[in-house]
Amino acid sequence: MKTKTIGFIGGGNMATSLISGLIASGHSPQQIWVSDAAPATLQAHTDQLHVNISASNETVVNEVEVVVLAVKPQVLRDVALQIAPSLKQKNVLVVSIAAGISQQSLSQWLGGEVAIVRCMPNTPALVQTGATALHANANVDDEQKDLAENILRAVGLALWVNDESQLDAVTAVSGSGPAYFFLLMEAMEKAALELGLDEHSARLLIQQTALGAAKIALESSESPAQLRARVTSPGGTTQQAIETFVQNGFVELVAKALHAARDRSIEMSRQLGAD
Ligand SMILES: NC(=O)C1=CN([C@@H]2O[C@H](COP(=O)(O)OP(=O)(O)OC[C@H]3O[C@@H](n4cnc5c(N)ncnc54)[C@H](OP(=O)(O)O)[C@@H]3O)[C@@H](O)[C@H]2O)C=CC1
Numbered sequence: 001m002k003t004k005t006i007g008f009i010g011g012g013n014m015a016t017s018l019i020s021g022l023i024a025s026g027h028s029p030q031q032i033w034v035s036d037a038a039p040a041t042l043q044a045h046t047d048q049l050h051v052n053i054s055a056s057n058e059t060v061v062n063e064v065e066v067v068v069l070a071v072k073p074q075v076l077r078d079v080a081l082q083i084a085p086s087l088k089q090k091n092v093l094v095v096s097i098a099a100g101i102s103q104q105s106l107s108q109w110l111g112g113e114v115a116i117v118r119c120m121p122n123t124p125a126l127v128q129t130g131a132t133a134l135h136a137n138a139n140v141d142d143e144q145k146d147l148a149e150n151i152l153r154a155v156g157l158a159l160w161v162n163d164e165s166q167l168d169a170v171t172a173v174s175g176s177g178p179a180y181f182f183l184l185m186e187a188m189e190k191a192a193l194e195l196g197l198d199e200h201s202a203r204l205l206i207q208q209t210a211l212g213a214a215k216i217a218l219e220s221s222e223s224p225a226q227l228r229a230r231v232t233s234p235g236g237t238t239q240q241a242i243e244t245f246v247q248n249g250f251v252e253l254v255a256k257a258l259h260a261a262r263d264r265s266i267e268m269s270r271q272l273g274a275d
């Protein structure tokens with residue numbers, strides 16, 4: 001990636017995943033700036049990741065060519081209004097990772113005519129295995145599109161969606177998605193202990209099984225249903241487990257959960273968006 005200075009406003013969970021992934025993929029920490037409301041968070045960023053820090057969001061905007069807005073959706077309006085004057089002084093690309101905040105709201109808070117890429121990454125960016133979908137507003141030129149894509153591709157898969165509203169679905173699928181897999185791992189671990197395994201062995205077996213399942217799904221041309229059939233010997237153990245899942249509404253439950261996440265993203269854009 002052509003090296004650009006990148007600033008993160010908000011240095012929490014998702015920013016830390018992205019910054020760590022960028023550094024691991026060869027991006028210089030000296031080219032990265034972070035601002036955050038909490039001094040302890042900033043200190044952790046210099047101590048552990050050796051990036052530039054500032055308590056001032058405006059300072060970060062002034063230092064960089066790309067600004068990643070990584071604060072919670074609930075505080076994005078205040079942050080955007082605060083940095084708007086600094087952004088006006090220079091041609092900076094704004095990348096927002098906030099769930100449920102539309103480009104239109106953000107653009108209004110930033111004073112209009114700003115190049116904005118809205119995207120939805122996920123925390124596996126930390127280990128360069130992230131999945132991000134992006135959408136650009138009309139002010140983003142081709143070079144800026146490449147720049148945003150290159151930043152996110154440095155930490156995993158990056159793909160564009162044609163319609164901004166698809167980001168609500170992406171949030172429900174891959175933005176929140178890692179938590180669903182962790183929940184399944186938690187539940188499997190609890191059950192494994194009940195079945196008599198020790199915690200260490202149970203965790204290792206589950207982690208390796210999750211990794212193996214993901215790897216085979218990625219590398220095989222077969223669908224998840226076909227891959228599942230390869231594990232499921234007729235009349236065997238897997239069949240018992242799968243029937244238990246299905247008969248107890250697992251498929252419907254997953255659909256219900258993803259719809260709830262998608263609906264929350266839409267609701268947030270109504271509640272928190274510009275009037
Ligand atoms: N976590 C995830 O898996 C994903 C999150 N996102 C999006 O990323 C964004 C950040 O989420 P996440 O990292 O989980 O949240 P965090 O709360 O971990 O990080 C946000 C950080 O911003 C800081 N902050 C609060 N107010 C300000 C301010 N005025 N100026 C600068 N920094 C401030 C917070 O400090 P303090 O804690 O002291 O308030 C916190 O350290 C959200 O918009 C979320 O929707 C997108 C995809 C996935």
Ligand SMILES: O=C(O)[C@@H]1CCC=N1
Nearest residue numbers: 099171174175176177
């Ligand atoms: O839970 C959230 O709202 C954020 C967005 C996707 C993952 N975490």
